[in-house]
Amino acid sequence: MIKQKDIYVITFIFLLCTGCNKKYESLEEQVINDALNAFLLKYQIDFTNVPPPESINVLKSKVAKDTSNLGVYVSDALLPIAQFKEDNKWMFSEELSNNPKFKEIVNSRKFEELSYREFNKERLNIIDPYVQLPESNDRIRSDKQYSMFSFSRVGFDEGMENAVLVIHYERGFESGSMSGYYGALLIEKKGEIWEIVER
Numbered sequence: 001m002i003k004q005k006d007i008y009v010i011t012f013i014f015l016l017c018t019g020c021n022k023k024y025e026s027l028e029e030q031v032i033n034d035a036l037n038a039f040l041l042k043y044q045i046d047f048t049n050v051p052p053p054e055s056i057n058v059l060k061s062k063v064a065k066d067t068s069n070l071g072v073y074v075s076d077a078l079l080p081i082a083q084f085k086e087d088n089k090w091m092f093s094e095e096l097s098n099n100p101k102f103k104e105i106v107n108s109r110k111f112e113e114l115s116y117r118e119f120n121k122e123r124l125n126i127i128d129p130y131v132q133l134p135e136s137n138d139r140i141r142s143d144k145q146y147s148m149f150s151f152s153r154v155g156f157d158e159g160m161e162n163a164v165l166v167i168h169y170e171r172g173f174e175s176g177s178m179s180g181y182y183g184a185l186l187i188e189k190k191g192e193i194w195e196i197v198e199r
Contacts, residue, residue: 028154034194071133075150084166101162105155114153163187
C-alpha cells in the first residue's frame, strides 16, 4: 500500500523533472533564436548589389527601399538530432568532429535521447527588418524575399555552455531559392548570447 509520504516523494520527483525539462527547452529555444538571427545577419541579401532573378518583374530600387518585404518562415517541429547524425554522417565527420566540445555533445547519452518536439515559434524574437510569417503555405509575392528555417533538437554539453544543432536554411524569391545552408553547427555561450563557432 502506498503511504502518504511516498506520494509526496513521487510528486516532488515529478515536479523536479518537469522543471528540468522546461529549463532545458527554454535554453534550447534561446539557442535556436540566436542561431536564426545570426544566419539572417550573415546571409542578408543586399538588394542594391544582388538583383532579384530576371524572372521576377519588379524594380530593384523598389525592393531595396522596402525592407518590410523580408518574410521568415520557421518550422515549429524540432527533429531528433541523433536521426540527422544517422542519416547524414558527413555532417558530423567534418572538421567539427575534431573539436572536443563537439565530440562530447554528439557522443553523449542525452544527444541520443532527444526526441521530436514542437515549440511555440511565436516566442522567437527575430531581428529587424525581418518579419515572421505564421503560415508556410502563404504565397510568396514577387517582391518578397523569403527565408525558411527548420531545426533539430539542441544537444548541450554538461556545463550547458556549448551546443550542437542542425539547421536547414534557405533564402530566395518567388521563383526559387538562391542559396542556403544545411549542416550541423557548434554554438557556444558568450555572455547572454549564443554564437556560432566558425569552422
